[in-house]
Amino acid sequence: MTDLEDDHQHVHRFRENRDQESFSELYRRHSPCVHRIIAKIVLDEGVAEDLCQETFMKAYTKIEQFRATASFKTWLCRIAVNGANEHLRKTITARNHLQMLQADADVVNTADCPRKCLFWKEENRKVTSALSRLDPALRTALVLTVMEEMDPAEAARIQGCSRATIYWRVHQARKQLKEAMGDE
């Protein structure tokens, strides 16, 4: 049985019998990937952990809306990406986000607070700074296709746009990153 079929079996069992073990298995399989993606979009591990939990909460309550035409992972990632982007929209503007993240990095000692500052460690600082200046939609496209190496068609399903839009976003993101990293 493939992972995809296995996922669908667990979803089916959870829907039919509210089998908690099935949902826990789905969580064990997919939470690391969901967590990774969210963390790279919001650039804050603490927020990412909360958003990851929220993602599975939503999946739990909205499981009836899942259609087996897509993979469970794609559906879950779509919830996660929407949640991460919603968080960025609600809480802060992009400019404030950058200032806040940098302030965090300046104030908190990385050794004392690895959750906050792993993005701002010396080895990560340049890329984090450049990524934080990108529009969240562009950053998300880059995270999905370049870092997670997803097929652009799957990234398009997750971001709820066409494949053309994904190509365009990756193209624009690379251009802006090049400028931002050149400015460093």
Added chain:
Amino acid sequence: MNKHRQMDEALKQWGRNVDRDLAHILPGPESVRIPVADVEPERGFNWQPRLAALAACVVILTLAALVILPRRVFTEPGNGMAALADMYAEVTRMFPDQSVWMSTGGDDLEMGMSSLEKTESGTRLVLRVELQRRSGTGGWTDVWRRDILTAESAWVDTVSPDHPEEKLSVWAYSPSKGVWMLESHLELPEPYRVNMREQVMLYTSGNDPALRELPLGPGLRLVQQVLEIDSGRNGA
């Protein structure tokens, strides 16, 4: 292309660093902290976002009709692009992961190659950019031309080692059959002094390439063409 590879590698390394640190920080995903209480599945149907999307579509289509469609130009057949596509189809078989460009100007012929990347789709296409001058007889003559074999959505920089002041960067994507979105940046030195950066839509007609002719001044014009390599005919 190498610059993308370098940047993507930097991003992947950044991702690996973050993943490594996250793995140290986080406990293993043993269980899910979800209240199991009486949570009922939601079945609501919200029309509001659908109406907003429909309105956006109407606006975009109206703009397309008013702004983009009047620029559509159809090409004359038999302008050598089909032969070029045949030749490049051979090159594609020999170098499946490469983009190739050729440049001609005066008596010079130059070539360059670079690697294609994962995010670029498999569709191969030929781009031709020509600078033409009106000749004494009223026709148009090429004074500079660059042909590029590339893949859809690949960003290609072509800079010749012998003429580094002549630069052409292009990116093409086909959002639907017969329509090409082209972004380009062209720099040519004296005597033409071209420095142009633009994004345009080009339209094909049948099997002919998409074509655009842009006047650059008295007796000078830029011609851009895009032709998808037909796997059936060219075997690419």
